[in-house]
Amino acid sequence: MVGGGSAGCVAAAGFARAGASVMLLEAGPGSTAMLSDARRLPIGPSSRYVDPITTRVDGVRDVVGTRGRVLGGSGAVNGAYFVRAPLADFARWPQDRWSADVVAEGFRRIETDLDLGDRPGHGTDGPMPVSRAVVAPVAEAFRRAATAAGHRDLDDLNATDAGDGVGAVPSNVAGGRRVSAAEAFLAPVAGLVEVRGEALVARVDVVAGRVVGVSGRDAHGEFAVGADRVILAAGTVRTAALLMHSGIGPRETLRRIGIDVILDRPGVGTGVGDHPEVAVAYRPPEVAVAYRPPEVAEAYRPRRVAETWRTPLEVVLEAGPVELRCYSTSFDRLIEGVPPGDPVIGVAAMVAEPLGSVVPVSADPFSAPRVEHPVADADRRALHDGVALARDLLGRPEMAEVVDHVTTDPGDSLLPGAALHTVGSARMGADDDPLAVVDSSCRVLGVSGLAVVDASMFPAVPTRGPHATVIMAAHRATEMLVAEADRSAAVRRER
Numbered sequence: 001m002v003g004g005g006s007a008g009c010v011a012a013a014g015f016a017r018a019g020a021s022v023m024l025l026e027a028g029p030g031s032t033a034m035l036s037d038a039r040r041l042p043i044g045p046s047s048r049y050v051d052p053i054t055t056r057v058d059g060v061r062d063v064v065g066t067r068g069r070v071l072g073g074s075g076a077v078n079g080a081y082f083v084r085a086p087l088a089d090f091a092r093w094p095q096d097r098w099s100a101d102v103v104a105e106g107f108r109r110i111e112t113d114l115d116l117g118d119r120p121g122h123g124t125d126g127p128m129p130v131s132r133a134v135v136a137p138v139a140e141a142f143r144r145a146a147t148a149a150g151h152r153d154l155d156d157l158n159a160t161d162a163g164d165g166v167g168a169v170p171s172n173v174a175g176g177r178r179v180s181a182a183e184a185f186l187a188p189v190a191g192l193v194e195v196r197g198e199a200l201v202a203r204v205d206v207v208a209g210r211v212v213g214v215s216g217r218d219a220h221g222e223f224a225v226g227a228d229r230v231i232l233a234a235g236t237v238r239t240a241a242l243l244m245h246s247g248i249g250p251r252e253t254l255r256r257i258g259i260d261v262i263l264d265r266p267g268v269g270t271g272v273g274d275h276p277e278v279a280v281a282y283r284p285p286e287v288a289v290a291y292r293p294p295e296v297a298e299a300y301r302p303r304r305v306a307e308t309w310r311t312p313l314e315v316v317l318e319a320g321p322v323e324l325r326c327y328s329t330s331f332d333r334l335i336e337g338v339p340p341g342d343p344v345i346g347v348a349a350m351v352a353e354p355l356g357s358v359v360p361v362s363a364d365p366f367s368a369p370r371v372e373h374p375v376a377d378a379d380r381r382a383l384h385d386g387v388a389l390a391r392d393l394l395g396r397p398e399m400a401e402v403v404d405h406v407t408t409d410p411g412d413s414l415l416p417g418a419a420l421h422t423v424g425s426a427r428m429g430a431d432d433d434p435l436a437v438v439d440s441s442c443r444v445l446g447v448s449g450l451a452v453v454d455a456s457m458f459p460a461v462p463t464r465g466p467h468a469t470v471i472m473a474a475h476r477a478t479e480m481l482v483a484e485a486d487r488s489a490a491v492r493r494e495r
């Protein structure tokens with residue numbers, strides 16, 4: 001297993017439970033013990049748990065986006081929002097293995113919903129705990145403003161037919177602790193998986209179209225490990241880079257930087273999607289009063305914004321192509337080392353067109369790739385409308401107690417930052433799809449023994465944050481790969 005992130009931990013546990021001998025090679029630390037505080041994102045400038053990747057947004061601006069580099073991966077450092085993608089999203093996945101019924105059952109099996117487990121479609125015995133935080137006053141006010149503006153109030157964003165509306169965010173949190181796939185899936189089978197932390201895999205070794213192992217570098221120097229099956233779960237950016245550094249990818253791209261081509265797969269690293277996000281900032285009253293003359297400030301002194309939030313994002317509004325994220329506090333209070341700033345409503349384009357790419361910068365397999373993230377016109381329009389909606393909600397009477405005024409200028413640029421919901425760099429598809437990289441069972445087309453189970457293999461951008469879908473999809477993919485391994489073993493025994 002290459003990569004011990006959200007998908008890698010799920011897959012390693014699934015193979016181990018099926019009796020396979022599993023080694024998990026993770027580039028970052030092999031433990032997530034210090035990262036469970038769901039109110040903080042340990043992704044600041046001095047974090048040792050992240051992989052900084054340069055992203056060129058819209059061809060004009062380079063920004064650094066961090067992905068998790070630690071056991072549990074991005075899911076160990078993320079915002080803990082755990083919302084299922086609507087079943088309609090999966091109409092764009094191969095229907096032989098990813099029909100709506102199969103996916104709905106997949107979501108049910110991965111979770112224990114601590115609040116709503118008794119409802120149809122929810123799980124009570126899956127590994128991942130799901131619960132909803134006590135919402136901060138600002139999130140409560142945002143929810144009231146959205147319903148007053150005509151949006152549906154949803155009591156369960158993970159209901160099968162939830163649709164659009166505003167509601168409390170289901171989180172992979174139990175009692176205030178962020179629970180990553182490392183704790184939920186891997187820890188229960190810890191003795192069955194050999195985890196090697198700080199081990200950066202450089203390439204998959206392939207001989208005559210068949211995987212024979214992987215090679216890389218760790219604290220002791222360069223290593224090579226033999227294996228008859230390699231599962232890639234290094235995240236959307238690094239999985240595509242690994243394939244390319246192994247000679248599997250678009251012929252021209254590989255030749256240009258001097259990598260020998262063993263399999264021309266034009267889809268590797270292309271068609272990459274994300275959820276571009278812009279922010280509308282506002283000044284809460286208790287900060288605003290500090291700028292008023294004392295006698296005026298006294299007269300205006302509002303109820304203090306309470307600090308009762310337990311997750312960074314407790315209420316969201318799904319509104320067609322955009323999601324409005326009412327962050328419960330400013331980013332400097334969520335992420336160490338971020339300069340002080342106003343709290344924001346995030347506006348993300350959720351039906352993003354996947355125009356992006358992962359680009360290797362040199363033939364050195366240890367070099368970090370770059371991401372190109374052009375923003376489609378449709379997404380730009382969605383962001384524009386979403387910003388107008390956010391401004392409207394912030395100005396409504398329901399928010400007056402928690403919002404003094406909007407500080408983002410109407411003329412400010414709408415250029416999104418590096419979005420971190422990247423998917424689709426090794427996408428799933430039929431044999432005759434020239435851009436498909438894996439089949440509907442997640443096996444790499446044209447290489448025996450190689451599979452991809454992380455967010456790279458998504459054939460379309462989900463219209464909700466990807467984490468719940470990553471876990472569900474990795475779980476389902478592992479079941480299929482284990483079943484296929486069993487069938488192959490049975491055939492070998494019969495011979």
Ligand SMILES: Cc1cc2nc3c(=O)[nH]c(=O)nc-3n(C[C@H](O)[C@H](O)[C@H](O)COP(=O)(O)OP(=O)(O)OC[C@H]3O[C@@H](n4cnc5c(N)ncnc54)[C@H](O)[C@@H]3O)c2cc1C
Pocket residue numbers: 002003004005006007008025026027028041043051066067068069070071072073074075077078079080081082083199200201202233234235236238239242420421422454455456464465466467468470
């Ligand atoms: C800061 C942040 C906040 C986010 N917030 C949310 C949220 O609140 N809700 C949501 O739905 N989604 C969120 N996401 C996205 C979500 O967390 C990811 O989509 C998901 O975790 C991706 O899972 P993955 O298994 O594909 O990759 P990852 O979880 O990123 O795992 C990849 C793993 O592979 C390892 N690796 C990489 N290269 C190598 C190599 N060469 N050799 C060995 N190991 C390697 C990495 O160190 C990492 O541990 C967020 C992402 C980030 C970064």
